[in-house]
Amino acid sequence: MARRLPSTRILLLLAALFGFGVFMTRDADLEACLREHVELGHLRAHGNLVGKKEEREGGESFEDQLQRVWNRDDLEGNEDHSWRDHNHHTLKALTICIATQTCRPNQDKVLILQDDHYRKALIGVPAGERIFARSLMKAFQQLGYTYLFAKEMGEVSAFYSLFPEQIRATIIHRNEYDKCYDDWERSCLKSKINPRGIPIQDLFTSQFFGRGAASPFAPWALVPEDIRQQNNTYIGYSIEEECVKQPFVPTLSRPRQVWLLGKVSKFFHGPYYPYSRDVWVKASKELNVEFIGAFDYQEGGTYPGVRNLQLPDGPLVGKEEFDMEISRSLAIIGIGDPIISPTPWYGLCYGTPFLNPVKTHLEDDGTTRIARSQHPFAGDIGKPHVYNVGSSDLFKPPQIDPEADDILIESLREAIDVGPRERFIPEAMKQEQMTARVKKWLETDWKAEMRVNLESETKWGSDARWKQLIM
Structure with missing residues (x-):
């Protein structure tokens, strides 16, 4: 029996990633491969890659979401394009592996990096914050996770609409992180009033050198040093x-x-x-x-x-x-x-x-x-x-x-x-140990952790707003 052709939405997604000419004459081999293997059922079984209709109603169209995550026309004149190029190639690989059911271990697990230090780390801009970010991205690569960059929170939301089940964590800038909690009316958190938001348990921020986050969200702050009294999540970094x-x-x-x-x-x-x-x-x-x-x-x-x-x-x-x-x-x-x-x-x-x-x-x-x-x-x-x-x-x-x-x-x-006459690297700063900590972080059941945190904190647990959240 002949295989069913992809739906219009899937063709739009693939066209956005590979160029709209891909289904014409530009890449006949790729066209044949996709038409042979891509089935909407595969994508739905993998978590509904293109997002849920009810979560998009009243918001952007599917085409608008694609333009938000894949638009090269909005770059400033002197802006480096490396992170956009990374997204382009990574989305290609992710889409094909999901469609053809050929993903490598963890490839279909996605991380969104909105904090600008990660984009700057990609092109080698020096600073302690970028050393931490670069080390994290190295661990993601070693573990096989897919990571994508987002410049604005709107792009983060678009990624969640496209990959609602694949995304494991989102790391956003501290300023955006605070806005999500401080401005409830315009919060980025997923809730009954904002069904296209970010699930609260997925929202993390990088707290760089000497800074931390307050309870009950301290564990959702990733830190480069083991500041135990702040109860943050110690990830560390490696310079090895x-x-x-x-x-x-x-x-x-x-x-x-x-x-x-x-x-x-x-x-x-x-x-x-x-x-x-x-x-x-x-x-x-x-x-x-x-x-x-x-x-x-x-x-x-x-x-x-x-x-x-x-x-x-x-x-x-x-x-x-x-x-x-x-x-x-x-x-x-x-x-x-x-x-x-x-x-x-x-x-x-x-x-x-x-x-x-x-x-x-x-x-x-x-x-x-x-x-x-x-x-x-x-x-x-x-x-x-x-x-x-x-x-x-x-x-x-x-x-x-x-x-x-x-x-x-x-x-x-x-x-x-x-003084020393040879190199010295503390054991905790070796890449193998740092990657093991990242693995533990990504495999933690953060939904269960968030429930415990909210229920154990009278200040937050008694706030009726938290009952509106969708985890």
């Missing part, structure tokens, strides 16, 4: 495959230079800067080293005894130059901010020790505890990889602990003389 590509420079072959960690010059004047203004000149003379860094020019861009590699009107220091300078430096020194930066981990992978500034507090019983640390997770590793450089919290800005400079100089002397 990336950093080992940088050639290792033996300590004795390195120039007498030390990298200062702080991408903006205002950190030299901020409340957490622990040293005097003259410490770099003094340390340079005592230890015969040069202090370098890459800072913006918000606060002038210069500081006594520090050479800024960032030119006033020049392009930003690129990742290749940054990695090279870190790998050939004798040490990295924190200046109080930014907190929990990825840079110290790269340094340790290059065999470069990190000097981590900490504020110490003297307890009534005479013991000392760390009251603040620029990088508490790296600080836990200890010598010879990380040196915690203490200054007393008795001195409040703009006061400086008079012993802080001397403690820094002696710590730097020790780090140069005794």
Whole structure:
């Protein structure tokens, strides 16, 4: 018996993905393949790929939804097209595998990435947030999941209409995440008044370095460091495959230079800067080293005894130059901010020790505890990889602990003389362990978790609005 031809909707979807000429003369082999294998029944059995009619009534037409997720005409003149190209090729592969029932393991499980850090990570824009995003996408690839980019929340909704059963999670920008909960009348959440919204259990946000989300939605915030007290979902990130590509420079072959960690010059004047203004000149003379860094020019861009590699009107220091300078430096020194930066981990992978500034507090019983640390997770590793450089919290800005400079100089002397002579990557930051955490996250029953969270929180569970949600 002859196979049934695809419906008009399926032809529209395939035409949108492959070009409307695909059913004419442009690709006869592909046309024959699709007409041979694509059956509407296959797609319905796989979760109704094209969305449910009742959820589209009163909204965009199917053709409009296709244009929203596959429209190259709305790109700004200087915008990079890489993420659109990724979507184009990925949607092709996904549609064919579903239609022909040939999906690889997890290929028919879809993740939507709306946070712009993921789009920027795709093209290699440097920043700690993109390191986290890039590492996550690497794990998705290893696990075989399909991921698609969305620039606006409207595109996210369109993807849900097209792939209502395939989507496993959506990661959106924190600003959009807050809007979904704060503005109930225009909320993006799926409910009786918004049947085309995002199921609440699918909605995640990436909380980057040092930030978290409040209960009861804390577990739906993915974080790069294990901040247990915030109850977020620790995903972490891995620099393993990336950093080992940088050639290792033996300590004795390195120039007498030390990298200062702080991408903006205002950190030299901020409340957490622990040293005097003259410490770099003094340390340079005592230890015969040069202090370098890459800072913006918000606060002038210069500081006594520090050479800024960032030119006033020049392009930003690129990742290749940054990695090279870190790998050939004798040490990295924190200046109080930014907190929990990825840079110290790269340094340790290059065999470069990190000097981590900490504020110490003297307890009534005479013991000392760390009251603040620029990088508490790296600080836990200890010598010879990380040196915690203490200054007393008795001195409040703009006061400086008079012993802080001397403690820094002696710590730097020790780090140069005794510091690591080989690469070091913590076990938790290796790609295999990071991918295992991503797998656990994606395989968790988040619908059940959300029910427990809502029912256990009096503040939210008693709110009648939550009863309108559709999970």
